[in-house]
Amino acid sequence: MKSISFFNNKGGVGKTTTLYHVGFELEQQGYRVLFVDCDPQCNLTSHIFDLEIIEDIWNAEQSSIYDAVKPIIKGSGDVDFIQPKKVNNRNIWIYPGDLLLSDFDSILSETWTQVLARQERGFRVTTAIYRLYTKFAKEYEIDFVLIDLGPNLGSLNRSLLLSCDHFIIPLIPDLFSLRGSQNLGRTLSNWVEEWQDSIERTAIDPDFIIPQSAPKFSGYIVSQFNEYGRKPVKAWVKWEKEIPKYIKNFVYEPLSKSKNIKSEPDIENQYKIGQMKNYNSLIPMAQTALKPIFELTSKDGVIGDHHRYVKDCKTNYTNLVLRIIENIQ
Structure with missing residues (x-):
């Protein structure tokens, strides 16, 4: 099982889309996929289920990611190992998101001081969601756990980034998206150092598995570019050229220092794993149909030149998934 977080400190970069x-393409290639929606905006969940199903999930009170950590929030116990919801006719499962998950963020902020003080409760709370999805993934032979995070460097995202195997950065080629990457590597490096220092000096029950917190940066995806005459527009090209420099200076190098890596990588060739178009009107069409863009048909409203975009989308995501698999080996 490989766990991968998709993260950017800037919103609106196509992260959830x-x-x-990627998850649905992995499933089409024969893998078993578990989504974990830890963005309180719940966009991933609303991509998969209609509003009636989401309402039922929240009313059931033992179905969403929030329900799993509710005993911790209320101070009544440990994580509740609930089952995720299976997507019909797919080898895909999801721990649905919940707006109330933001309540867990404040708890994680408080318990981080317990981690630094090397108290066992701090480790148990910080690893709650990790232990939830890991237990299910092992029991159901999940190949990939894909974790959706909100656009911030808060306590919830800290706990999830520290527990995942890999993280990927989706971004768009503009000043704001690049600016949002500037504190990512430094902040994550500090978190890793603090976490590893704490677990090395703490005596914890050997049956309690703690992630070693060495999340690997496994690439970036440039998304939402527009075309004119089947070529990227000039404004996109200008900022796209700046991306490798930002990734090198603000992501790769801070993380490499914490791991004593001294090699000089070819950032663009090694870490640029995809370049995705802005599919404009096909995105809301796919959301309405509750299916990926590359599965849309004429019955969903695809007409004219949109058929080419659907085909291109399939090719792009097939290639992207192959690069992701290559980079996480």
């Missing part, structure tokens, strides 16, 4: 399509 990309993760969703």
